Amino acid sequence: MNTIVCIKRVPDSATRVRVAEDGRSLDPAGVKFVINPYDEFALEEAIRRKEQAGEGSVVAIALGSADAAESLRQALAMGADEAVLLRCEGLHDALPVSRALADEIQGREFDLVLFGKQAIDDDNMQVPQMVAEFLGLPCATVVVDLSVSDGRVSARREVEGGQEVMEFSLPAVVSVQKGLNEPRYPSLKGIMAAKKKPLEEKEVVLSSSTLMLLSLDEPPAPAAGRIVGEGPDAVPELIRALREEVGAL
């Protein structure tokens, strides 16, 4: 089984977001960047399938600035065989990014393309479905359980209050959700091996977008909460405040 995994380099989830001077992007000063957490589930899944089958390959692709090479090295250290960086600067939204990823994937041999369900910076949840449309492939999103046999896939996806089962054939596109597996940490041996694995860099020019980012703003700090009291004796005051001050009950 040959799998392609698309990974994005994003700010760590504990990042305190400050808007940069351009008023439209994140100020990267002091921010720790990581592989998008959902993409780690995708990587783990691809590597496990290859290990279990004892054959096949895992190619990691990231689109982003030169720094994204660091995330790709990490993917190689986890166990990917090969990495591709589609290098471009600036902010880009789902459609142009999907088109560039699809163009890169198109020329390759693969059975499965795996994605995280969502990038935790833009929270878009769009790229996997768009890439699938561009490639003309079946697609299931937010998948928590994936079984493949004889070229047929059964995927369970998370929906409100339960799960939905989708069936389709390979090649296919799947975006994954927490619960699918437990991603591994790269071993020292893996980190050493990663240095010798191929990491190809290509410059890409993205098409323009139909959605223009006008501004990014930090939401006003929430007004400091009011402690209505201590212990069960505070309950009547809480009820009163909820009913009279905010009409919430």
Place this chain on the structure above:
Amino acid sequence: MANVLAYVEIRDAIFEKTSREVLTAAHQLAATLGGQAHAVVLGAIGVKTAATELASYGAEKIFIYEDESLALYQPDVNSAVVTALAESGQYEAVLFPATARGKDLAPRVGAKLGHTVATEVVAWTVEGGDIVVQRPMFAGKAMATLKFTTGPALMTLRPNVFEPEEKTGAGEIVSLETPEGPVRVTTTAVEIGDRNKLDVGEASIVVSGGRGMQGPENWHILEELVEALGDEAALGASRAVVDAGWRDHGEQVGQTGKTVSPNLYFAVGVSGAIQHLAGIRTAKVIVAINRDADAPIFGVSDFGIVGDLFEVVPVLTEAIRQVRGSG
């Protein structure tokens, strides 16, 4: 041309509240643009009868695609039908609920049209003829303002943000023909745990428990509080609790769980880690119950009680029963 299309989701022959929200927003946006609100719904045989109800949320036309296979969500048929309408030239915007289905579907339509979707929109305006929307990014730590440069504008709307409002529309039913396009994926089953249980992402009141609950055996005290709060209330959980196996991941609130926007959110024995707060930024009123007066959750909550939850919650439940009971 200046019409707005609302994608309406039907689950188990019932229109979800999110669908009424989307219809209401479509009606308001269409009114601002000087057009009409239309609805499109795909479902099993019988959906036509149920769909007449949509007129009371302002739909002038209701496009129906009925087929037995559509009892479940079939992504390829849904995207073919919605794309064909979106391309008809009648629409300035197409609105979807930001639910599991809406968020799966909208980008499929977007790719076909060559348009990016605005995900989880919480506000819109029309400025000089352009549709401008706001949506949270970075798990709600920043708010983005975006302008659509080409129509139709595609967006998913965050649940519980746009209040449903009854309006009258003509509600003319239009049956659609079989759409063109390949079917690559088949949805074969949907397994919903407890059909009467409201999903935490859609509830208008949420009671979340954290590690302070000390074990799954204590959850009955939160279940009783939820019951006292009525049908619009649901249970949530912190990740610590889900990781410990006390509650299912479907209930997790936060960055790697659900984003919730209820009118009222109770955080009980939840410390308020940044990743938990990420899921509740658009909650309207937050109440925290925690024995640690320095817990970060108090920094974002409107009202707090410092105390042992095992003492406070039962008293709170009783007080709410009385308030609700006496109307």
